[in-house]
Amino acid sequence: MEQTPDTQGSLPRTAAATTPENPWPLRVLSEKLKAHIENSPESWVEGQLLEANIRNGHAYLTLRDVDVDYSFSVTVWASVMRTLDIAPEVGARVVARVKPSFYTKTGRLSLNAFDLRPVGLGDLLARLERLRRALFDEGLFDPARKLRLPLLPGRIGLITGRNSDAEKDVIRNATLRWPAVAFDIRNTAVQGVNAVPEVIAALRELDANPQIEVIIIARGGGALEDLLPFSSEDLVRAVAACGTPVISAIGHEADRPILDDVADLRASTPTDAAKRVVPDLVEELANLAHARARLDRAVRTNVQREAQRIASLRARPVLANPQSIIQGRGEDIERLSRRGTLAMRSSLARGHDSIAHLRAQVRALSPQQTLDRGYAVVTADGGGIVRSAGDAPVHSLIGVRLAHGQLNATVTSSNVPAPSTNSPQHTQTLTNKGQSA
Incomplete structure (x- = not known):
């Protein structure tokens, strides 16, 4: 409805300018909403058909979101219906090219569809794969x-x-x-x-x-x-x-x-x-029994092994007869003692033999041994040994030492032999004469 210039001039130009004293008529708001909504561009939407009523060639549909409980009324005019390959069916998943429409008399908002296409299995799979790839790239599947x-x-x-x-x-x-x-x-x-x-x-x-x-x-x-x-x-x-x-x-x-x-x-x-x-309880009980059997077998094997080791140790002579070590060492000591005694006796015997041999040698070289063979030692009255007849003049006293005992005698005669040219005295006399010359 057209307004008179006076009426138009008296109405506020914007919704913010309205007041209780100067409000908009409802038709003005409806017309402004219709102009604003129907200026929206066309868009493709996806949803599932809950209702599909076809009357006089027109289709009146209810389209609901596939994930949340949002729905919208959609109208498909007969001119568009004639271009569709298939008729809309309840439960079908579709994509539609729609534009908002506002009916001013009832204030009803709906969508007018200019194209309607079912979503095929291939399209769904392709969309799922794109979503799967995007989530994989985010690392959600790591x-x-x-x-x-x-x-x-x-x-x-x-x-x-x-x-x-x-x-x-x-x-x-x-x-x-x-x-x-x-x-x-x-x-x-x-x-x-x-x-x-x-x-x-x-x-x-x-x-x-x-x-x-x-x-x-x-x-x-x-x-x-x-x-x-x-x-x-x-x-x-x-x-x-x-x-x-x-x-x-x-x-x-x-x-x-x-x-x-x-x-x-x-x-x-x-x-x-x-x-x-x-x-699985049965499987776990079986595993527990198996583990218990393995543990029991391991313990028994270990006990048997240690028992065998103990028996082996007890069977050793040192444990079967602990005194055997002492006896063996005692026998060793006795054997070494006997060997030491024999060695000492042998050494003493050799020493005795050596001493006897040395004693025999000393005795063979001693003056007494010479006297025992029949020789005698003549000493002058002054105690010196008479080596020459000249050392004991006639009427001098001499002593004669025999092998057994001593004799005292007086020299009654003396026979002094002439000096020999080979004698030491003669050689000494010649040497003295040569030196005097």
């Missing part, structure tokens, strides 16, 4: 940042669907392996738009509980579209920031959501997660 699982967790957090087969498989198999296992279960949506926020909320609640030592996120198999929440970037980053070890047990062996790459341990199935989170 094995060095993954946490080690406890050997025997005291309490396990389990995030899964309510009354799901995955929940039953995990609890049944874990209990069979370790009957004392305890679970703290959080039932959440595991597909659809509510899955991501509910799983993230349960994950953060369990991570904040200090009694929870490991968390299992489990879901049964399904189509790729059903498992898409477990490739959500928000959920992947929440698991990466979790301080408690997380096990991903989504789908079957062939399923590979991005959650498997960022989790601390990837289990092929929920049953596999139950087998890997707790040890």
Whole structure:
């Protein structure tokens, strides 16, 4: 509706200039909002179709975000519908080229779609691979940042669907392996738009509980579209920031959501997660029995070996008869004593023989031995030895020492022989004469 110049001049030009005394009519605000909203450019959006009503060739759709509970009404006019390859179906995941539209009479905001395309499996896989590569480049998949699982967790957090087969498989198999296992279960949506926020909320609640030592996120198999929440970037980053070890047990062996790459341990199935989170009691008891047997065998072997060593030591003569060492040493002393005595006696005998030989030699050379052979020693009255007849003049007293006893005699006659030319006296006389000449 057009306004008169007077009316237009009296209205505030901007919303900030309005007052209780000078407000805008509602139609002015609606028209301004319509002009502002419909000036927005076209954009491509993605979502899932919750409603699809087709009347008179027009399609009236409700498009919801794939991760959070946001929705928008979308209108596809008949002219656009005729250009589409397939008709919109409830549950389909689509991308649409839309532009906002504001209906002033009811204040209703909606989107007008000018193109609508289904998201194919190839497109989904390509987008997931791009996201997987980006998260890998950030280092979220680095094995060095993954946490080690406890050997025997005291309490396990389990995030899964309510009354799901995955929940039953995990609890049944874990209990069979370790009957004392305890679970703290959080039932959440595991597909659809509510899955991501509910799983993230349960994950953060369990991570904040200090009694929870490991968390299992489990879901049964399904189509790729059903498992898409477990490739959500928000959920992947929440698991990466979790301080408690997380096990991903989504789908079957062939399923590979991005959650498997960022989790601390990837289990092929929920049953596999139950087998890997707790040890097998039967196996552990068998290992314990085996270890006990090995320990018992090792102790017995060691005792037997030491007993054999002790028996070997006791069998030695020194321990069997400790006096044998003393006896042996006593025998050695006696043998050495006998050898010393024999050596001493032999040495003494040789000494006696040597002394007797020397005594014989001395006796053979002594004057007494000469006297014993019949010789005599003649001494003058003055005590000197008479060597020549000239030394004892006639009528002089002499002494004669025999082998036995001594005689005193008087020289009655003397026969002094002429000096010989070879005698020492004659030679001395000739020498004296030569010197006088």
